[in-house]
Amino acid sequence: MEKIQEQVEVKLEQDAAALEALNLRLSWVGRRWLQHDLDAHHLTVPQYMTLRCIQDSTEGCSMSELAESSHQVSATMTGIVDRLADRGLVARTPHPRDRRTLRVVLTPAGQQLMAEIHAAKRTLTRQVLSSLLVEERQAMIQTTRRYLEMMESILCSP
Amino acid sequence: MEKIQEQVEVKLEQDAAALEALNLRLSWVGRRWLQHDLDAHHLTVPQYMTLRCIQDSTEGCSMSELAESSHQVSATMTGIVDRLADRGLVARTPHPRDRRTLRVVLTPAGQQLMAEIHAAKRTLTRQVLSSLLVEERQAMIQTTRRYLEMMESILCSP
DNA sequence: TATTGTTATACTCTATAACTATA
DNA sequence: TATAGTTATAGAGTATAACAATA
Numbered sequence: 001m002e003k004i005q006e007q008v009e010v011k012l013e014q015d016a017a018a019l020e021a022l023n024l025r026l027s028w029v030g031r032r033w034l035q036h037d038l039d040a041h042h043l044t045v046p047q048y049m050t051l052r053c054i055q056d057s058t059e060g061c062s063m064s065e066l067a068e069s070s071h072q073v074s075a076t077m078t079g080i081v082d083r084l085a086d087r088g089l090v091a092r093t094p095h096p097r098d099r100r101t102l103r104v105v106l107t108p109a110g111q112q113l114m115a116e117i118h119a120a121k122r123t124l125t126r127q128v129l130s131s132l133l134v135e136e137r138q139a140m141i142q143t144t145r146r147y148l149e150m151m152e153s154i155l156c157s158p
Numbered sequence: 159m160e161k162i163q164e165q166v167e168v169k170l171e172q173d174a175a176a177l178e179a180l181n182l183r184l185s186w187v188g189r190r191w192l193q194h195d196l197d198a199h200h201l202t203v204p205q206y207m208t209l210r211c212i213q214d215s216t217e218g219c220s221m222s223e224l225a226e227s228s229h230q231v232s233a234t235m236t237g238i239v240d241r242l243a244d245r246g247l248v249a250r251t252p253h254p255r256d257r258r259t260l261r262v263v264l265t266p267a268g269q270q271l272m273a274e275i276h277a278a279k280r281t282l283t284r285q286v287l288s289s290l291l292v293e294e295r296q297a298m299i300q301t302t303r304r305y306l307e308m309m310e311s312i313l314c315s316p
Numbered sequence: 317t318a319t320t321g322t323t324a325t326a327c328t329c330t331a332t333a334a335c336t337a338t339a
Numbered sequence: 340t341a342t343a344g345t346t347a348t349a350g351a352g353t354a355t356a357a358c359a360a361t362a
Binding site: 078101102 | 323
């Protein structure tokens with residue numbers, strides 16, 4: 001009985017090592033792949049992440065919110081938003097109540113660019129998913145979400 | 159019948175959008191998480207990827223191989239390997255037959271550092287995997303591998 | 317005093333173009 | 340001529356520390 005348990009442990013260790021190596025490479029290649037897509041629009045990955053964050057919000061984001069969302073210091077966000085603003089994709093608008101705070105919003109040009117990117121997006125995800133059963137798709141989404149939540153909690157805790 | 163097929167398509171589209179958003183965030187957070195781990199060893203993510211690539215090879219890598227593996231131009235690799243060599247973690251050794259080519263290898267210090275990082279690695283992957291059935295783990299590894307292969311093929315083709 | 321955001325600085329990564337040495 | 344690698348250059352992202360404005 002103990003021997004079987006031991007074998008299960010060994011197998012788990014192997015699976016963990018295999019998946020860890022795959023995820024490391026997936027994260028790296030995924031970024032290069034995204035950058036490859038964004039090149040056509042002269043956007044960088046951090047710039048795109050920032051636009052997504054603003055897009056997902058209802059009334060724009062403060063600089064602090066953008067920094068927190070991407071796990072970066074606010075000084076870094078200043079530079080990224082500067083370049084997006086220079087291109088007219090976002091605008092810094094004042095906060096109605098707190099004059100220290102800004103609301104960064106998408107301009108019409110920014111909204112249009114995001115729509116173009118969305119339309120041009122490759123169908124890699126759909127290709128993979130369409131070869132799975134509905135239950136498998138759900139399981140994959142659930143597992144990925146769990147992964148992400150664990151990572152974020154570890155990253156935010158200190 | 160057509161109506162059911164339509165619903166399946168809609169559902170697939172939703173699943174694809176959900177997983178795409180998750181993967182985008184996972185790729186970003188995964189990198190921050192890795193960087194957070196590497197900070198203790200004063201390594202950057204590109205430096206770590208380079209060390210991994212050398213470690214996985216049997217007789218060291220040429221500069222071209224390192225560049226190709228990370229989908230970067232060789233001029234970029236020159237800088238990364240310069241900094242690793244300055245710290246004594248890798249060494250440029252001559253190729254026995256072709257005097258144009260280098261073999262970048264891990265020094266003993268580099269091997270020791272990689273061993274330390276491996277030992278200190280968080281058990282996030284194992285935590286997630288241990289809550290899955292063996293069949294689910296295998297399915298997850300397979301799906302992740304398929305994803306990666308598709309990405310790499312798209313990235314390399316042009 | 318505490319918070320929001322920017323500026324100044326230094327370093328790494330990244331690509332392009334021009335270059336050297338070798339095949 | 341073609342290939343392997345480096346150098347020079349420019350720009351983007353990143354963190355730290357110091358700072359101004361506001362609460």
